Amino acid sequence: MPELPEVEVVKRSLENHIVNQKLKKVKINNNKLRYKIRIDHLKKIIGYRVESISRRSKYLLFNFENNFTMLVHLGMTGKFFIKENNSLLKKTSFYYSTNSKIKKHDHVEFEFKRKKLIYNDVRRFGFIKILCTKKLLEINHLNILGPEPLSDTFDNKYFSKKIKNNKRILKNLLMDQKFISGLGNIYVNEILFLSRINPNRQVMQLKTKEIKTIINNTKIILKKSIKFGGSSIKNFNDSDGSNGSFQQNFKVYSRSGKRCMRSKCYGLVRKIVISNRSTFFL
């Protein structure tokens, strides 16, 4: 599920459940993720409270009171579930549910006083690492990231400076986490369609007005998606959690061959491949 809006939604929903809660125990059912979870590192956070949860790009950071942080990337299919100990089941977002059955790809269970946090990951591209909070930003995953698209740093000045003498095409630039962090294939497609700019455009040749349009639309789409609870594109039939619904707002992603959704436009959406990723436009 996870591009920036989805990760932000997960972050907000998990905050309600586990901030200020003490982690009592961790059970690893299956340690085969992108990286193996280091048990010796895990021990550093057991017995301590989660002080806050933050997000950087598509990464989740669980900051513990003793200055250790659990860094999580959801990969393609990582999800969190909350299992309540009592019978009060709260409906929340689709990224976790209160369904209590242990499922096939439940890799890790974090036990808190009243609830369990379960990490489930079908394709195992996600990972969990424990790090010193102070050294966090220096590590390889985070130190290469470009600015947050919703921050003021991502502005016309930054964009213009970066594309000087740059021979790349627009879609690849926006997909590059070093340039701007948190966008993925779905949102880049949507942003460019809304902006009416061809993904194959050479970035060097973008006009100032077009750059402004891209930046504005990036912020608009990400904010709107967060408001809608993110996008859930493979139906996630997990009964009691509600789904994100931004996928109903997709204007171009996965619509190849279908009618353009702009009013008075009768063209058909085309699909091409750019750097191994499906790209939709017309």
Place this chain on the structure above:
DNA sequence: AGGCATGTTACAGG
């Protein structure tokens, strides 16, 4: 059966 999938990373080659 084969193609495709929201992500990241390593590698080879230009």
Place this chain on the structure above:
DNA sequence: ACCTGTAACATGCC
């Protein structure tokens, strides 16, 4: 050093 395409990772869906 930078960039690109390709493949790899693992599983499930159509």
